[in-house]
Amino acid sequence: MNTNKNAAKRLPLAGLLALAMTGFLALLxxxxxxxxxxxxxxxxGVSQSMAGQLTTVYAIGSVVGAVPIITATRTWGRRSLLLLTVCTFLVFxxxxxxxxxxxxxxxxxxFAGVAAGVVWGMLTGYARRMVSEDLRGRAVSIAMMGIPIALTFGxxxxxxxxxxxxxRSLFGVVSLVAAVLIGWILWKLPDFPGQSDKSSVSVWSVFRTPGVRSILFxxxxxMTAHNILYTxxxxxxxxxxxxxxxxxxxxYGIASIVSTFLIGRLIDRYLRPLVLGSLIAFILVTLLFGFSSNLPVGIYVAIILWxxxxxxAASLLQTAVAEAVDEQAVDIALSLSSTTxxxxxxxxxxxxxxxxxKAGVSSFSWVGFVLLILAMFVAWKAKKYGFKSKR
Incomplete structure (x- = not known):
């Protein structure tokens, strides 16, 4: 009996790391x-500004593809859909x-961007279904590990x-990684059924679910505040x-990776305090950038804290969305979150x-400050349905 309980408490690391590698591949x-x-x-044979549009169209694909494709394929087995996205990366x-x-x-x-949009819409839901309820947040943190690793080292x-x-050979190597990942997924990832054909879940009904709009805001x-600074x-x-x-x-990247491990340890019990604490910390980052222009130590503290x-952030926000809706609506809710x-x-x-x-770089921190104060206010008010307190 104890052996069975211990097995149920174990994280399926090989499968979760396959999800993390999928996220790494999508972001890389x-x-x-x-x-x-x-x-x-x-x-x-184009200008560098035109070459930069290769990133732009990828992002466009991620934005426009996630919700319609996740909705259209909601009855598919989850592993089949994930394999299709990885095959799409391989081909394109x-x-x-x-x-x-x-x-x-x-x-x-x-088209590679469309596949990425689908990945971001399903990774969290997939990870949550692989573990018991009390390990879901930790599983999501592991599945999201590919994001900071891609940014820091990839x-x-x-x-x-x-x-x-x-x-050209570099993109060939990325395709080879996708090919290896296909075998990894077939070997270590369990399959889960999609929704029933009779399910009445729609994008609009999910969007209207109490708490979802607060989280999306x-x-x-x-993320707008973050990307003003990061871009x-x-x-x-x-x-x-x-x-x-x-x-x-x-x-910055090393701090992000360390944070992902720490959040994974705490997220199942302290989701709301972690969200509010993260927003307060980011507000402090904007103030440090605003007032520490002549103080190198202040900038280093800001970078590490940021x-x-x-x-x-990804684990916290995706977990909040997933917990705000019924289980059958999780993938659609997460696709709305990834699109946002x-x-x-x-x-x-x-x-x-x-x-x-128009205003210079000194304005970045103050615009970010205002956005984060708004986010903090909404998160604080969303105590009942959005960023819920666990008792």
Whole structure:
């Protein structure tokens, strides 16, 4: 009897790490062009600004594809859908690797982005179904581990490797990773059924569920504030005399990874306090950026604290969405959350660009401060249905 109980308490690490690798693959596929713009520009015969659109169309695919595809495939077995998304990465990253036609490469990137949108809409739900209720938050944290790892190590390593093997071979390596991941998923991931054909769950009914709109607002405000700072981190740090951007991002990334482990330990019991604490900490980050322009120690503290805040954000927000709805509505709710997240990335880039041109980098922290105060207010008020207290 004790043996059975202990087995039920174990995390299926091999399967959860397969989900983490899927997230790593999705994010790495998105951000790789950012470190390869000169090579992509030369190889495809376009300007660097046009080469940058390879990231833009990927993001567009993620935004427009998640909700309709998750909804249309809600009756499918979950493993079949996940395998389809990984096969999509394999096919379209391979096309990117061999294509010499810019338009074809753009189309390939668009469809890869659609697959990423589906991944972000189902990873959390998949991880939650693999474990007992008291381990769900920890499982989600492991499944989300691919995000900080891709940001911290994936992009720098990819950029470094491209100088030896070229950008086309690099995308070929990413396709090879996808091929290995397909076997990993078949070997270690259990399958779960989709919804019944008779299910009446719709996108609109999920959106109207008490608490969901509050959470989506917090996602939008929090991630817009984050991306105003992160998208333009180079000019932001240069304005306060920091020129070693790679070192700063490494510190940020390590803090994010450590945070993911810590959040995983606490999230099942302290979801609401962790969300509120993270927002308070991020508000403090904006104040440190605003008032520490001549104090290097303050900037380093801000970077480390910011990394801690972002590392656990995906796990916290995705878990909050999943717990706000019925089990059969989880995947649709998560697709709404991932779409809002990706929309916030676009908003952060657009708003940050306007602020940079009109008001300068010093305005970033104060706009972020206002957004986070709004997010804090909504999260605080959403005590009953959104960011619920556990008693």
């Amino acid at each position: 596929s998105e951000i790789l062009p950012a470190g390869l713009l000169p090579q992509l520009s030369q190889g495809l 990253n391979t096309i990117t690797a061999i294509s010499s036609v810019f338009i074809l490469t753009l189309v390939a990137r668009l 992009l720098p390593l990819g950029t470094f490797l491209s100088s030896f093997i070229g950008w 917090v996602v939008l405000a929090w 333009y981190i180079s000019p932001l740090l240069a304005s306060v005399g920091f020129n070693q951007i790679e070192f700063i991002l490494l510190i 990394g801690f805040v972002f590392g656990g 997240w990706n929309f916030a990335i676009a908003c952060g880039g657009a708003v940050g660009g306007i602020l940079l041109n």
